[in-house]
Amino acid sequence: MSLAEVAAQRKALRSLAEYETSITIQVENVVHKFRERAKVVHSEIDGYVSNVISELKQKLQAEIHRIRSVMDSLRSELNSPMYESTPRGDHLLGKDSADRSKTFIKLQKFGRKSKFDKKEAVFLEGEVSAKTLSKLIGTYVLEDLSPIPLTTARITHEATKRTETKILRSFRCGEENETVHAIGPVSSDSAYASCGWGTRKLNLFKRDGQKIQSATLNIQVNDITAFFDGKKQSLLVSSYKEKSIKTLDMETLKTSDFAYISLFPGGICSDGLNNIYVCLRDNYQRQVSFGSRRMVAKLSSHGEILSAIEKDKEQHNIFGYPFRVAVNINGDICVSDYGDGTRGVNILTKEWKLRGTYKGSGGKALEKPFLPHGICCDSKGHILVSDWNNDCVHVLDYDGQFLLFLFKKKDGIEGPNAIAIDGDGYLWVGDSRGKIHILKYSISRD
Numbered sequence: 001m002s003l004a005e006v007a008a009q010r011k012a013l014r015s016l017a018e019y020e021t022s023i024t025i026q027v028e029n030v031v032h033k034f035r036e037r038a039k040v041v042h043s044e045i046d047g048y049v050s051n052v053i054s055e056l057k058q059k060l061q062a063e064i065h066r067i068r069s070v071m072d073s074l075r076s077e078l079n080s081p082m083y084e085s086t087p088r089g090d091h092l093l094g095k096d097s098a099d100r101s102k103t104f105i106k107l108q109k110f111g112r113k114s115k116f117d118k119k120e121a122v123f124l125e126g127e128v129s130a131k132t133l134s135k136l137i138g139t140y141v142l143e144d145l146s147p148i149p150l151t152t153a154r155i156t157h158e159a160t161k162r163t164e165t166k167i168l169r170s171f172r173c174g175e176e177n178e179t180v181h182a183i184g185p186v187s188s189d190s191a192y193a194s195c196g197w198g199t200r201k202l203n204l205f206k207r208d209g210q211k212i213q214s215a216t217l218n219i220q221v222n223d224i225t226a227f228f229d230g231k232k233q234s235l236l237v238s239s240y241k242e243k244s245i246k247t248l249d250m251e252t253l254k255t256s257d258f259a260y261i262s263l264f265p266g267g268i269c270s271d272g273l274n275n276i277y278v279c280l281r282d283n284y285q286r287q288v289s290f291g292s293r294r295m296v297a298k299l300s301s302h303g304e305i306l307s308a309i310e311k312d313k314e315q316h317n318i319f320g321y322p323f324r325v326a327v328n329i330n331g332d333i334c335v336s337d338y339g340d341g342t343r344g345v346n347i348l349t350k351e352w353k354l355r356g357t358y359k360g361s362g363g364k365a366l367e368k369p370f371l372p373h374g375i376c377c378d379s380k381g382h383i384l385v386s387d388w389n390n391d392c393v394h395v396l397d398y399d400g401q402f403l404l405f406l407f408k409k410k411d412g413i414e415g416p417n418a419i420a421i422d423g424d425g426y427l428w429v430g431d432s433r434g435k436i437h438i439l440k441y442s443i444s445r446d
Contacts, residue, residue, distance in 0.1 A: 008149065008150070009150070012149065016148060034137065034138070034140075037137045037138055060121075135290075135315075136290070141341045162404055162443060163395070163404050163406060163443045164441065164442050165440075166439065168438045169208065169209055169437075170435050171205070171435065171436055172434055172435055172436075173195040173430065173435060174199075175434050176433050178195045178199075180193055180417060180431060180434065180435070181194060181418050181430065182194040182223045182418050182430075183418040183436070184223075184224035184225050185421065186235065188423030188424045189422060189423070189426075190422070191204070191207075192205075192235060193205060193418070193430060194224065195430070195434055198241075200216050200217045200220055201215070201221070202214070202224070202235075203215075204250075207424075215248070215253040217255055219237065219239035219246055220241045221237055221238075222237075222239060222267075223266060224238075225269045225276070227247075227270045229274070230301070233250065234247050235248040236270070236276065238266060239265070243261055243263065244257065244261070245261070245265055245268065245276075257303075259303030261278075263280040263281060264280065264281050266278070266322065267279040267325045267335075268325070270327075274301040275298055275306075276301075276303075277297070277325045279295075279319075279322035279325050280293070280294070280295050280297055280322070281322065282294070286338065287340040288320050288339060288341070293310065294310065294320060294339070295308045295310035295322070296322055296348075312354075318342075318346065319335065319337050320338075320342030321337055322335050323335075323336045323338055323373060325375070328377040328381055328383065329380075329381050331349070332349055333347075333349075333350070334347050334348075334375055334377060334383050335348070336372040336374070336385060338371050343372065344357055344358055344359040344370070345358040345385055345400060347398070347399065347400045355400065356401070358400040358402065360394070366390050368390055371388045372387060372388075372394075373388045373417045374386040374418045374419035374429075376419050376420050376427075377421075378421050379421075381397070382395050382403070383396040383398065384421075384427070386417060386419045388415050388416065388417060388432070390408075391409035391416065392416070393406040393416060393427075393429070403443070406427075413431050414431050414432055415431050416431055416432075417430050426438055426440055
């Protein structure tokens, strides 16, 4: 056994031991959450039962009141001075035949109703099954992560044979501790970019790194995309905090309202056909809890929601934390998701049918769990996904099958987040160190 093989096996032993510890802790945490959720559900059930019983007792009291009112009415009729019994029979006293007829009519009216409607209390048993309980309490997933390599076999040769990638230049967009989280190309060689979570600033850069315009908006910037409304090109800006999408006039740098949404908007893109796609969430949590709203919606050129996808056929949430969205050349909607238990990329058709899902391994060993952030598609239908944890970009085909890594950690791009392709086909990559990197690449497939 070679020294390399010994080192690899020792590393594998350490990784397996770490994995054993981590999976044990994770399962214990999940068990704890099941128990806590059960307490909440039990409390809700107790409250529901108490309310139903109280309501039923109130209705019983109302029904008893109705019964006793009729009983009192009947007793009053029997004790009325208009009626008297004698040994010779029942006679109306002191009345001739005409008076007796009128009095009989009065007696009929005195009863008011000819019958009394009864009710029956019946218990309707609710459905108790594994399916209904999983909706109330929750369920679990054991997500496949990147495998632990047990040998020294290398897996990067295929990628180097099939792609040529060159970092042409890198330039600063923000401070060294800030992340470039949004890039929106607006021409063949220029793009707006936003750096630093919570910032209100946008900068327009040329591909050579020259800053040609700056704007400070009245909203916090989450994501941006170029949009042509039929008259002129503008920039759409999603603002997570304000639950709104604004239009930025690129000439005057003034914003106007495009859409207000009840959920928090995140990633946003345009398909070039006056349709906009946006990621929506109801909170900041990466874990889906009972009743959480996580979806991707299609908006019209006027900001109206045309359609959306949130759940699968079994009414389970498709997304955990839909982060960024892109439209491929065939119209597919590609969504990066880094929610707990749902990390990956979902590829959906225009009809919201799931075409494929990518979870990050692709048969390739990753040093850390796959953490997808930025996503974009090139002119040949490739899907590019930035992986924050592993400092690389994954390239997929339009079905979501892994092809290769466009660059790796050794190339020096740390924490890639926002990615976009300009009109000339150059890739812009924003990292976690406040820098934008311009790459030229070509992919040849066997």
